Amino acid sequence: MSLPRRVAAFALAAAIVLAAAWGAMALWFQLPGPGPVQVVVLAWCLLGVAGLAACIRRREGRWRWALPAFGFALVALLAWWSTLTPSHERDWADDVARLLESEVDGSRVTLRNVRNFDWRTPDDYTPRWETREYDLDQLVSADLVMSYWMGPAIAHTLVSFGFADGQRVVFSLEIRKERGESFSAIGGFFREFEQVLVAADENDIVRTRSNARGEDVYLYRLNLPPETLRALFVGYLDAAAALRREPAFYNTLVSNCTTIIFELARRITPAIPMDYRLLLSGYFARYAYELGALVPGYSYEELRQRGYINPRARALPADADSAEFSRAIRQGVPGADAAERAP
Structure with missing residues (x-):
C-alpha cells in the first residue's frame, strides 16, 4: 500500500x-x-x-x-x-428552581429570585428566595471566588459584588440540575444539563461550599475601575435575561462558570487573550493575576495564601448572619478593606 x-x-x-x-x-x-x-x-x-x-x-x-x-x-x-433542545420546563432541584429576574431604572437595580438558603448540609437546608434592590452608583468592589471540588485543576468560579451600603450579591453560572440529579463533568459535554445564572447571598452560595460541602474556597479582590465594575455587573444581568428568554445547554468546555467571566470581560476589553486556564479553571486566578486583574502589590502566592477563607468561615457560629460572614472571610484579604472604604 x-x-x-x-x-x-x-x-x-x-x-x-x-x-x-x-x-x-x-x-x-x-x-x-x-x-x-x-x-x-x-x-x-x-x-x-x-x-x-x-x-x-x-x-x-x-x-x-x-x-x-x-x-x-x-x-x-x-x-x-440536532433535535435535542434545552428547556425551562423540568422538575428542577430546589436550589436552581427559579430564574433570576432584573429591572434596571437608571442606577437602581431590582433583582428578583436572589437565593439566600440556609444550608446545614448539602441535603438539609431552608429555602429562601428574596427580592433585593441595589444602587449601581454605590458599587465599589468585586471579588473573584474560587471553590475547589475536584483537585487543583478544577474549580467553580464566582464573582461577588460589594456596595458601599454593605450589601453584596454573588453571580454564578451553574448547571440547572433536575431533582435527584447530580453533576457530571463528562455529562456536561453531552447536553445533559441546562444552564442557570444564580444570584445569591454570600452566606448562601459561598458558605455552602466552604462549610456544608467542605470545598477549599479562595477569595481574591479584583483590581477593576468603577466603569468596568458596573459593566461587568450589568453584563451578568444581560446574561441572565438572555437565559430567561431562551434556555441553553451547559457545556463543560465552552459554556461554564469560568468562560462566562472571560466572555463578559472580553466585551469590555476585547484584547484579553485566550488561555488554557479557561479550561483548567483551577488556575484561572493565576491567569487573572498575570493580566493585572487582581489587587497589585503582592505575589500570587501571597494572595492565594491570604485569600483562603475556610478557617475563618468555619470558625463562625452557625447562626452568624450574612454581614458577619462577609466580614470574616475578608479578614486579611489584600485590598478588601481599602475598596470597602471607596465612596
Missing part, C-alpha cells in the same frame, strides 16, 4: 473510533436507562467495531457492508442529536 493510502486509511480508522466513542457517550447520557441505554450503546459499539474492521480489512468482502452501515447510523445519530 502506498504511503498516501496508508495515511488515508489511518485517518478513516481514527475518525471511526472517535465517532463511535462520541456516539456511545451521547447515547449513554441521553437515553433512558439502565436497560435500554445499555442495549443501544452495546449495539452502537459493535457497529463501530465492524466499521473499523471494514476499514482495516477492506479486501475481505464479508466486512464491506459495515462501513456504509456505520456511516448511515452516524448520520441518523447526528440527526437525532
